[in-house]
Amino acid sequence: MLLSVRSVSKRYSDSPETRAVLCDVSVELKAGTSVALTGESGSGKSTLLNLIAALDHYDSGDISIDGTSLTGLSDKARSMMRRTEVALVFQQFNLIPSLTVEQNLSLHARLGGRLDLEWISTLTQRLGLSDLVDRYPEQISGGQQQRVAIGRALAVRPKLLLADEPTGNLDETTSSEVMKLLMELIQTSGASLFLVTHSSRIASQLERQIHLSEGSLQ
Ligand SMILES: Nc1ncnc2c1ncn2[C@@H]1O[C@H](COP(=O)(O)OP(=O)(O)OP(=O)(O)O)[C@@H](O)[C@H]1O
Numbered sequence: 560m561l562l563s564v565r566s567v568s569k570r571y572s573d574s575p576e577t578r579a580v581l582c583d584v585s586v587e588l589k590a591g592t593s594v595a596l597t598g599e600s601g602s603g604k605s606t607l608l609n610l611i612a613a614l615d616h617y618d619s620g621d622i623s624i625d626g627t628s629l630t631g632l633s634d635k636a637r638s639m640m641r642r643t644e645v646a647l648v649f650q651q652f653n654l655i656p657s658l659t660v661e662q663n664l665s666l667h668a669r670l671g672g673r674l675d676l677e678w679i680s681t682l683t684q685r686l687g688l689s690d691l692v693d694r695y696p697e698q699i700s701g702g703q704q705q706r707v708a709i710g711r712a713l714a715v716r717p718k719l720l721l722a723d724e725p726t727g728n729l730d731e732t733t734s735s736e737v738m739k740l741l742m743e744l745i746q747t748s749g750a751s752l753f754l755v756t757h758s759s760r761i762a763s764q765l766e767r768q769i770h771l772s773e774g775s776l777q
Pocket residue numbers: 571573574580598599600601602603604605606607
């Protein structure tokens with residue numbers, strides 16, 4: 560199993576709420592497959608995604624990625640995992656403003672020691688970014704910025720791509736275009752996709768849908 564979330568619970572210690580944000584959540588994802596996580600605002604979707612990304616710690620249960628448990632993993636090992644096995648795409652594109660499109664695209668692959676210029680060139684072409692490589696993020700549109708963020712994430716050839724509302728900042732047409740490219744490139748790269756979305760239309764494009772309600776999977 561590529562991703563295994565077993566009976567995970569999480570409560571924010573600084574939260575005024577007494578109940579856990581996530582309660583006994585279990586989900587599995589096989590290599591090369593995709594799942595969409597839906598749920599109302601505040602249901603705990605981003606919390607779950609952040610736990611899988613090893614950006615935060617769970618209180619109980621266990622998460623493992625490709626057989627490696629996140630429990631007890633050092634901070635260094637966690638960040639290395641985010642640079643190699645797991646990649647992230649957020650609603651805010653999070654590009655580095657002082658780097659060009661080309662530099663942004665290769666950044667994580669460089670940091671993770673996985674620079675493959677041929678693969679980056681393929682991604683650049685497939686994402687329609689070839690004419691924009693020398694521009695800076697502020698000089699391209701939101702849809703183009705998200706395409707760079709997707710390219711940057713897939714450039715490391717991750718086993719798992721985690722996407723949190725990746726088209727949430729885009730209009731409907733641009734959102735459809737970006738989703739189409741994302742799904743095509745996920746297929747090409749063989750990565751698994753775990754995608755958080757409010758949109759049932761987007762969720763239906765993935766192989767499986769799961770729904771979070773008040774911290775529990777339905
Ligand atoms: N760092 C934090 N500290 C305290 N409480 C938090 C923190 N992050 C999230 N929460 C709370 O946890 C609950 C779940 O938040 P989360 O962001 O996971 O929901 P979500 O389903 O992703 O929501 P949305 O769809 O609006 O992004 C909310 O009640 C939120 O206020």
